[in-house]
Amino acid sequence: MSESKGSAELLIEGVGKRFGDVVALDRVSLRVAKGELLTILGPSGSGKTTLLKVVAGFETPDGGSVKVGGAEITSLPPAKRDIGMVFQNYALFPHLTVKANVAFPLEMRNVGRAEIEKRVSEALAMVELAGYEARLPRQLSGGQQQRVALARAIVFNPRLLLLDEPFGALDRKLRETMQLEVRRLQRRLGLTTIFITHDQEEALVLSDRIAVMNKGAIQQVATTTEIYEHPANDFVADFVGESNIFHGTVSAPGTVALDGGGSVKVTSDKPVGTKVGVLMRPERFGATGANLFAGEVIESVYLGTSFKLRLALEGSRELLVRQPARGTLPAAGSRATVGIEPDAIHVF
Amino acid sequence: MSRRLLIAACALIYFFLMLPLLVVFPISLSSAPYMQFPPPGFSWQWYERYLDDPQWIDATWRSLYIGSGTAVLALALGVPLAFALVRGKFFGRTILDRVALAPIIVPHIIFAVAVYGLFAKLKLIGTWYGLVIGHTVLALPFVVLVIAAGLRDFDRSLEQAAEGLGASRWQTLAKVTLPLLRPSLVSAGLLAFISSFDEVVVALFLAGANMTLPKKMFDNIMMEIDPTIAAVSVMQILLVSVVLVLIGRFGRGLKDSAR
Amino acid sequence: MFSSRNGFWPALPALVLLFAFFLFPVVRMLGFSVEGGTFDWYAKALGQGLYIRVLWNTFEIALLVTLFCLLLGYPLGFLMATTTPGWATLGFIFVLLPLWTSVLVRTYAWMVLLGRNGVFNRLLVEYGITSDPIPMLHNFTGVLIGMVHVLLPYMVLPIYGAVRKVDPAIPAAAAGLGASSWRIFWRIWLPLTLNGVFAGCVLVFILSLGFYITPALLGGGRVIMIAVLIEQQVREALNWPFAAALSAVLLVATFLVYTIAQRFSQPEPAR
Numbered sequence: 055m056s057e058s059k060g061s062a063e064l065l066i067e068g069v070g071k072r073f074g075d076v077v078a079l080d081r082v083s084l085r086v087a088k089g090e091l092l093t094i095l096g097p098s099g100s101g102k103t104t105l106l107k108v109v110a111g112f113e114t115p116d117g118g119s120v121k122v123g124g125a126e127i128t129s130l131p132p133a134k135r136d137i138g139m140v141f142q143n144y145a146l147f148p149h150l151t152v153k154a155n156v157a158f159p160l161e162m163r164n165v166g167r168a169e170i171e172k173r174v175s176e177a178l179a180m181v182e183l184a185g186y187e188a189r190l191p192r193q194l195s196g197g198q199q200q201r202v203a204l205a206r207a208i209v210f211n212p213r214l215l216l217l218d219e220p221f222g223a224l225d226r227k228l229r230e231t232m233q234l235e236v237r238r239l240q241r242r243l244g245l246t247t248i249f250i251t252h253d254q255e256e257a258l259v260l261s262d263r264i265a266v267m268n269k270g271a272i273q274q275v276a277t278t279t280e281i282y283e284h285p286a287n288d289f290v291a292d293f294v295g296e297s298n299i300f301h302g303t304v305s306a307p308g309t310v311a312l313d314g315g316g317s318v319k320v321t322s323d324k325p326v327g328t329k330v331g332v333l334m335r336p337e338r339f340g341a342t343g344a345n346l347f348a349g350e351v352i353e354s355v356y357l358g359t360s361f362k363l364r365l366a367l368e369g370s371r372e373l374l375v376r377q378p379a380r381g382t383l384p385a386a387g388s389r390a391t392v393g394i395e396p397d398a399i400h401v402f
Numbered sequence: 403m404s405r406r407l408l409i410a411a412c413a414l415i416y417f418f419l420m421l422p423l424l425v426v427f428p429i430s431l432s433s434a435p436y437m438q439f440p441p442p443g444f445s446w447q448w449y450e451r452y453l454d455d456p457q458w459i460d461a462t463w464r465s466l467y468i469g470s471g472t473a474v475l476a477l478a479l480g481v482p483l484a485f486a487l488v489r490g491k492f493f494g495r496t497i498l499d500r501v502a503l504a505p506i507i508v509p510h511i512i513f514a515v516a517v518y519g520l521f522a523k524l525k526l527i528g529t530w531y532g533l534v535i536g537h538t539v540l541a542l543p544f545v546v547l548v549i550a551a552g553l554r555d556f557d558r559s560l561e562q563a564a565e566g567l568g569a570s571r572w573q574t575l576a577k578v579t580l581p582l583l584r585p586s587l588v589s590a591g592l593l594a595f596i597s598s599f600d601e602v603v604v605a606l607f608l609a610g611a612n613m614t615l616p617k618k619m620f621d622n623i624m625m626e627i628d629p630t631i632a633a634v635s636v637m638q639i640l641l642v643s644v645v646l647v648l649i650g651r652f653g654r655g656l657k658d659s660a661r
Numbered sequence: 662m663f664s665s666r667n668g669f670w671p672a673l674p675a676l677v678l679l680f681a682f683f684l685f686p687v688v689r690m691l692g693f694s695v696e697g698g699t700f701d702w703y704a705k706a707l708g709q710g711l712y713i714r715v716l717w718n719t720f721e722i723a724l725l726v727t728l729f730c731l732l733l734g735y736p737l738g739f740l741m742a743t744t745t746p747g748w749a750t751l752g753f754i755f756v757l758l759p760l761w762t763s764v765l766v767r768t769y770a771w772m773v774l775l776g777r778n779g780v781f782n783r784l785l786v787e788y789g790i791t792s793d794p795i796p797m798l799h800n801f802t803g804v805l806i807g808m809v810h811v812l813l814p815y816m817v818l819p820i821y822g823a824v825r826k827v828d829p830a831i832p833a834a835a836a837g838l839g840a841s842s843w844r845i846f847w848r849i850w851l852p853l854t855l856n857g858v859f860a861g862c863v864l865v866f867i868l869s870l871g872f873y874i875t876p877a878l879l880g881g882g883r884v885i886m887i888a889v890l891i892e893q894q895v896r897e898a899l900n901w902p903f904a905a906a907l908s909a910v911l912l913v914a915t916f917l918v919y920t921i922a923q924r925f926s927q928p929e930p931a932r
Contacts, residue, residue, distance in 0.1 A: 110562075110566055111565075111566070112562055112565075112566075131565070132562070132565040132566045133565050133566070133567075133568050133569055133570055134568075135566075136568075137566060138566075138567075139563070139566045141559050141562070141563055142559075143557070143559060145557070145559040145560050145562070145563035146563075147560060147563075147564070147578055147582075148560075148582065149581045149582055158564070158567050158569070158577075159567035159568050162567060162568035162569045162570075162573060163568055206567065207567075210567070210568065404842040404843070405842075408736055408739070408740055409740065411736050412736050412737055412740045412752075415733050415736065415737050415813075416737070416752075416755050418733070418810065419755055419756065419759050419810065419813060419814075420755055420758075420759065421770075421774070422759070422766075422767045422770030422771055422774065422810065423758065423759060423762060423766075423767070423770065425770050425773055425774055425780060426766065426769070426770050426773070429773060437773060437776075437778070438778075439773070439779070439780045439783055478674075479674050479675035479678055480675060482671030482672065482674065482675065483671065483672050483674075483675035483676075485668070485671050486668055486669060486670075486671045486672035487672065489668050490667060490668030490669055490671075490672065491667050491668060492667035492668060492669040493667075498672060498676070501676075501679060501684070502675070502679070504679075504683070504684075505679075505683060507867060507915060507916070507919055508687065508871075508912065508915070509870065509871020509872075509873075509888060509911055509912070509915060510871065510873065511871055511873045511888040511891050511892060511908075511911075512687060512690075512871065512891070512908045512911060512912055513683065513686075513687065515690060515891060515892070515895050515904060515908065516686040516687040516689065516690040516691075516908075517682060517683075517686045518895070519686060519689065519690050519693075519901070520682075520685070520686040520689060520690075535678070535682050536682070538678065539678065539679065539682055539683045542675060542678075542679070596761055599763075600761070600762075600763040600764065600765075602763075602764065602765055602874055603873050603874065606892075607895075607896075616763060616765055619763075619765045619766075619769070620765055620874070620878075623765065623768070623769050623772070623878055624878070631769050632769075632773075635763075635765075635766040635769060635770070638762065638763050638766050639758070639762050639766065642758065642761045642762050642763075643758065645761070646754070646757060646758065646761065
């Protein structure tokens with residue numbers, strides 16, 4: 055087998071997959087630019103893992119194509135794809151040392167002894183595990199195992215790196231360190247990377263762009279800010295971050311009449327009569343604003359840097375509000391008024 | 403209180419289980435010319451008689467290599483069979499599952515008589531390979547059970563990882579799957595060996611004039627109660643102990659395969 | 662591995678062996694029983710008093726062996742499953758060592774213990790408990806003792822497995838609710854481990870039905886079980902058709918028990 059040609063663009067076109075009656079992937083198309091880190095974000099059962107398996111070659115799609123660097127790989131076996139993958143549980147070979155684990159892909163490619171030595175120590179240095187060569191995986195901590203898995207996935211210069219929820223088993227603190235480290239490494243190597251997670255916070259920290267998946271289909275592909283500020287639909291708005299979502303109809307230019315009564319001023323230029331969704335992020339509320347909401351506080355929580363309030367509005371609707379923690383925490387049962395400016399409201 | 407009663411009862415039952423194994427030790431070291439208990443004195447004579455008798459030694463060697471042959475053949479056939487039964491998705495898999503375990507259910511006497519009839523026709527009576535074949539049929543279910551249990555617990559993402567890293571199917575098998583199954587392979591191989599080494603009924607029919615150790619023992623017991631048997635028994639118990647230690651050390655836990 | 666297409670082909674070599682040297686010879690031999698197109702041999706096996714006695718003997722012994730194995734096996738399996746890991750390991754050794762020791766060794770040892778001049782009789786006479794040796798060998802008692810000893814491990818292991826599966830919080834809860842030890846056993850342990858008891862009983866019963874060595878040696882020609890009869894018919898009488906008919910009867914009985922057992926046992930939760 056020839057040496058890999060380095061990082062490349064990934065193109066997924068119309069990939070579909072069914073398991074019996076269940077549609078796991080519904081004609082998914084996606085482009086990941088060379089050197090980009092794209093996160094696929096979705097709840098379990100959304101099809102994100104199936105998509106990853108199709109790219110890695112562990113599942114054959116019913117239709118569509120997968121291209122890496124312009125070359126079709128849809129029916130290539132996994133071994134011939136030159137794709138590095140970090141598994142959810144790392145899948146380190148328990149009977150092989152750290153060094154042998156990292157050398158494995160190179161041996162499979164018949165790389166020479168001296169070259170293997172050199173590249174394994176480079177890879178281990180890169181993940182700061184120099185000196186751990188002779189250990190067995192079970193003698194390492196979770197974070198160290200993760201690093202070995204990463205070194206093993208990049209040591210053979212893959213065209214693509216796939217990360218399947220790799221941080222799930224780590225505690226919060228370690229997870230944050232590893233996230234930043236993976237990000238740094240990926241940038242340094244300029245490696246096209248797909249990262250799979252169900253954790254929206256993690257997605258926001260790591261990615262260039264996010265693809266949100268649900269029910270086997272991609273809901274939106276956009277930059278992190280775009281996904282957060284301007285979600286394409288209810289699902290994305292609800293799944294990423296905390297949100298207040300209302301529905302209504304554009305009643306006049308710049309005004310939306312909400313379904314449960316009342317109206318809000320917005321900056322959208324959607325034509326009058328359009329059915330729309332209205333998203334108001336909890337942290338965008340202030341004490342005043344062009345749109346005011348008054349209601350009874352039914353829950354109030356002190357979160358250190360902020361207060362989290364739940365207000366009961368008229369028409370049995372609720373509003374989630376986050377405010378900087380200043381003054382006293384409004385007591386449950388008291389009344390409160392909050393406001394939001396039109397340009398802080400997203401209409402979709 | 404009732405717990406103490408249980409422990410006392412179990413102590414008695416364990417005594418019942420171990421007594422026959424223990425009683426052969428003093429008898430094998432007896433100085434009496436015939437079976438006598440308690441032994442009047444100490445002597446190695448029965449061990450010497452065993453070692454000096456070419457018939458005994460012959461039978462022992464034959465049993466050792468037939469046992470080894472059985473272990474090799476049963477692994478060679480049983481491991482792929484276990485793979486097919488655990489991982490295959492073909493029509494009739496559940497039926498094949500039953501067929502593979504049938505040699506446990508079918509009484510050995512029936513199998514022995516049946517295969518005796520066939521081998522007499524094929525002129526395989528008295529050959530070592532005829533016995534290896536017969537014993538392999540009986541050892542196969544053990545191998546399949548142990549290997550299948552190991553395979554069910556196997557983390558398949560390791561194989562996917564190997565393939566994703568560039569290993570072919572055969573390289574994955576050789577470098578990842580089989581090395582990780584080694585404890586199960588060790589247990590299965592040793593169990594197959596012991597099952598052949600101890601096997602009497604089939605050997606009674608197929609061995610002909612070429613005695614295996616159990617057949618020689620059977621004939622001796624039938625004819626006389628000679629303490630040489632006790633010496634052979636002690637060695638057999640020690641061998642089994644060694645094998646059990648080996649399984650405990652290098653094999654898959656026996657407690658797991660008990661289930 | 663081997664998942665290409667449907668994964669059948671690795672089974673092929675073993676399948677060839679099983680068909681050529683297991684299924685084929687057994688079916689071939691059973692065919693002898695109806696040679697000439699008559700069922701006379703079956704009529705003889707199932708109709709003549711002598712042979713009915715053998716069948717009844719076999720059935721009776723198998724039943725008694727199963728019963729005794731259950732009585733002895735349940736406490737052992739239970740204790741092993743509920744004690745500390747260290748004691749459990751020791752318990753396992755004491756069960757597995759006899760299990761893997763040759764049946765011949767164990768049978769021989771029982772001859773030494775039970776014989777007219779055997780260990781037990783020596784002790785009984787020596788201490789004046791009896792004046793004459795009690796016959797324990799070459800009779801029903803001897804066969805029973807020997808077979809219970811050989812088959813006991815097959816009862817202990819499934820019961821051990823069943824007891825292990827019970828969440829220890831359940832009997833603890835029952836005790837907390839005021840149940841006595843006996844009540845806990847009858848109302849909690851026994852119902853929850855019935856699957857293992859059932860599996861053990863079926864296994865021991867099936868193995869007893871076709872048992873050869875122990876009855877052949879400890880029965881001394883006086884206790885004839887069906888396996889011994891089959892062997893005699895082939896090796897001494899050279900009466901293949903009759904041996905085949907007896908084999909068929911034994912095989913049908915075995916499969917009948919096995920199939921009925923499969924029907925009644927609750928399916929194990931999928932692993």
